[in-house]
Amino acid sequence: MSDLLEAEYPEALCELDHRNPFELLAATILSAQCTDARVNMVTPALFAKYPDARSLASANPSEVEQIVRSTGFFQAKTKNLIAMAVGLVERFGGNVPTGLDDLVTLAGVGRKTGNVVCSVAFGLPGLPVDTHVGRLSRRLGLTTEDDPVKIELELNSHLPAASWGPFSLRLILHGRRVCDAKKPACDRCVLEHLCPSSILPSHRRTSPTPTRPI
DNA sequence: ATCCCGAGGG
DNA sequence: CCCTCTGGAT
Numbered sequence: 001m002s003d004l005l006e007a008e009y010p011e012a013l014c015e016l017d018h019r020n021p022f023e024l025l026a027a028t029i030l031s032a033q034c035t036d037a038r039v040n041m042v043t044p045a046l047f048a049k050y051p052d053a054r055s056l057a058s059a060n061p062s063e064v065e066q067i068v069r070s071t072g073f074f075q076a077k078t079k080n081l082i083a084m085a086v087g088l089v090e091r092f093g094g095n096v097p098t099g100l101d102d103l104v105t106l107a108g109v110g111r112k113t114g115n116v117v118c119s120v121a122f123g124l125p126g127l128p129v130d131t132h133v134g135r136l137s138r139r140l141g142l143t144t145e146d147d148p149v150k151i152e153l154e155l156n157s158h159l160p161a162a163s164w165g166p167f168s169l170r171l172i173l174h175g176r177r178v179c180d181a182k183k184p185a186c187d188r189c190v191l192e193h194l195c196p197s198s199i200l201p202s203h204r205r206t207s208p209t210p211t212r213p214i
Numbered sequence: 215a216t217c218c219c220g221a222g223g224g
Numbered sequence: 225c226c227c228t229c230t231g232g233a234t
Binding site (some may be wrong): 014015016028031032033034036037038073076080104107108109110112113116128129130132133168169170173175181184191 | 216217218219220221222
Binding site (some may be wrong): 037038073 | 228229231232
């Protein structure tokens with residue numbers, strides 16, 4: 001099925017504009033409950049004023065708030081951005097660490113954001129699990145878990161490490177555009193014939209097909 | 215109304 | 225485990 005999704009979303013890797021790991025990290029923090037397009041509208045001004053961890057660490061919070069306001073949750077995001085930058089300066093020499101264990105010690109960086117940075121910025125194995133990835137994984141019969149960490153490890157075990165990141169984003173794009181939370185559009189889903197959920201009353205499609213390897 | 219690649223805090 | 229944080233697009 002990963003080949004079907006690859007055909008549907010060929011260049012899935014990241015839709016957040018960035019020129020380096022620091023920019024991707026900041027952009028990903030801003031992306032919570034906000035479209036990538038909206039984030040891409042504010043990051044040019046943000047990075048023009050704060051091009052690196054050191055400048056952001058000493059930023060005036062209200063000036064950062066002004067720039068990132070339209071992405072929503074702007075007070076929490078501003079606090080996290082600055083604290084994240086302070087963490088980079090104080091504990092990582094101003095550089096973005098490459099390991100997930102280090103990344104998640106930074107303010108505003110959870111496992112999902114950490115995995116985005118790992119896989120996109122550093123080309124290291126990382127499978128971000130957000131609500132879309134969790135929902136689609138359950139619908140597709142790839143897991144029965146609810147815990148995002150368990151889902152992440154389960155998906156990891158079925159896929160070559162190099163495709164963890166792209167697979168995650170493909171599930172996310174598919175979750176947004178086709179397999180949404182409330183009313184999945186099974187009638188125009190490329191995975192319909194192999195999706196166990198497509199036979200459920202709530203999805204109500206044609207005929208059953210047993211689960212196959214990803 | 216509902217959705218947008220969450221994370222921190224009580 | 226629940227709550228809160230937020231504005232913009234559709």
